Amino acid sequence: MKVLDITEFFSPVGGGVRTYLEAKARWFSAHGAVEHVILVPGPEDRVTDWYGSRMYAVRGPAVPASPGYRFMIAGRKVREIIEQERPDVIELGSPFLAARHVRRAVRGMAPRPKLVAFYHCDAKKVYVDFGLRRLPAALRRIAGARFERYLQEVYGEMDLVLAASLGARESLERLGLQRAITVPLGVDLEIFRPERRDPRWKAEVGAVDGQPVLLYCGRLSADKGLEPVLAGLPELHRLTGAKLVLIGEGHLRRRLEALAKARPGMLAVLPFEPDRCRLARAYASADCYVAPFPMETFGLSAVEAMACGLPLIAVDRGSVAEFTRQAPWARQYRVGDSSDFVRAAREILSSDPNLLGRQAAAAARQSFSWRSTFEALYRTYLELVDGLYDAK
Structure with missing residues (x-):
């Protein structure tokens, strides 16, 4: 055939x-x-x-x-x-x-x-x-x-x-x-797994010891729903010290790089990562994953993050919302609501990310x-x- x-x-x-x-x-x-x-x-x-x-x-x-x-x-x-x-x-x-x-x-x-x-x-x-x-x-x-x-x-x-x-x-x-x-x-469960975690990765992206790191991997474009995340990020950083790392390419890159240069403790912008093993290392080494796209028809990057042991902060629309709605290892926020994004992220970060990550990885292995x-x-x-x- x-x-x-x-x-x-x-x-x-x-x-x-x-x-x-x-x-x-x-x-x-x-x-x-x-x-x-x-x-x-x-x-x-x-x-x-x-x-x-x-x-x-x-x-x-x-x-x-x-x-x-x-x-x-x-x-x-x-x-x-x-x-x-x-x-x-x-x-x-x-x-x-x-x-x-x-x-x-x-x-x-x-x-x-x-x-x-x-x-x-x-x-x-x-x-x-x-x-x-x-x-x-x-x-x-x-x-x-x-x-x-x-x-x-x-x-x-x-x-x-x-x-x-x-x-x-x-x-x-x-x-x-x-x-x-x-x-x-x-998802390729041989590549995307929690064992890819590397404590050195956080230092490589400019995070200080003990600083929580949120991760997003995908196209850096307006339709991906990043605006509420970026709008809420300064408040989240003030309250928790969290840093957001973005991996990808897109027309927002220049603006995001300027913001990262002005606030390096709050944001880092990295290029598209073609090597799947290095990408898995990034997933596994962060603390949680942001899935902001409200028009998603599946959400591959979110599932890859789950498989690597990351809890999810997910918008309440689109396909990722389907499998995170009742999940103990995820928190949802209202589409377009930066304050609710901060609330969801704080709930994840104030919980036990390692426990939630193990639950997320188990869910990925079972379903995807x-x-x-x-x-x-x-x-x-x-x-x-x-x-x-x-x-x-």
């Missing part, structure tokens, strides 16, 4: 979709049952071996204010690759130009590949509700309704749509899409593994190709 993943949500400097595709490539390579092809935009046309999978990059212009992301404008090239590879299954990882290219490519193909979409992003919330937030409400409603009709058209042509969380699946069902199933993502994810995906692909899924 040959599976082709295509997405515009790919950056060489981070992102949950990149993490998912890397783990998928590694798993398929190790198990040998699937020939795996990946198709993404890049700075130039090229073909490489990427963790055992064949990766095509097609040249496309950079997306403004989004580090490493590019538009997939090379429609003819994309269609040529799909026709050349003739996959059994195409998994669509983004609903924009990639979707258009896939839909055109499969017309007239015999046999037609099975089409699967993974709902990696709640696109309406991100690109309309947030992206157009400065427009009048009436215009946002019009744009939102039109965008929802577009999503219904794209996902309605899929044989199956995958969602990583219950909330993401419910978003699809609200669009009238019933052919959707939940496949939670996972890449093995479970890809075994479920493989079974789903087989059922689609064999025509068994249609009979259900």
Whole structure:
């Protein structure tokens, strides 16, 4: 069986979709049952071996204010690759130009590949509700309704749509899409574990002895919900001495670096960390993790932090809220509320972070593994190709 993943949500400097595709490539390579092809935009046309999978990059212009992301404008090239590879299954990882290219490519193909979409992003919330937030409400409603009709058209042509969380699946069902199933993502439990803890890490990020350290790993952009965290940070630092460490890239980096330079005891900003073992060392060596994105459809970085033994300070919206709502090792805060963020962080820091961290790591081991994810995906692909899924 040959599976082709295509997405515009790919950056060489981070992102949950990149993490998912890397783990998928590694798993398929190790198990040998699937020939795996990946198709993404890049700075130039090229073909490489990427963790055992064949990766095509097609040249496309950079997306403004989004580090490493590019538009997939090379429609003819994309269609040529799909026709050349003739996959059994195409998994669509983004609903924009990639979707258009896939839909055109499969017309007239015999046999037609099975089409699967993974709902990696709640696109309406991100690109309309947030992206157009400065427009009048009436215009946002019009744009939102039109965008929802577009999503219904794209996902309605899929044989199956995958969602990583219950909330993401419910978003699809609200669009009238019933052919959707939940496949939670996972974490590499061999890499992300509490044993990666290194007391030297805190000194490396400028923390003094005994200073609690909060960590965030992800894109440094406005949509990620960092503003309430940054607004509450001075008060949290005053009350607890806590320091926030940010790891990632994005258009907020220059502003954040200026703040870190002015208040080095309160904030540090580090570049994207491509080495998964070094990233795990950072997770395991901090005291707690901040998960601020209210439009999250899964929350890979939060789960990686859990697996490394970190309690979570999580916003009360999005998929991370689903698995932290009743968790003893997490505290939630109201979306957009910096004072409530301070309250949640203080509750974590005044508890026993080591005990909460052990509970978080146990929860990650029990509920989130890449093995479970890809075994479920493989079974789903087989059922689609064999025509068994249609009979259900």
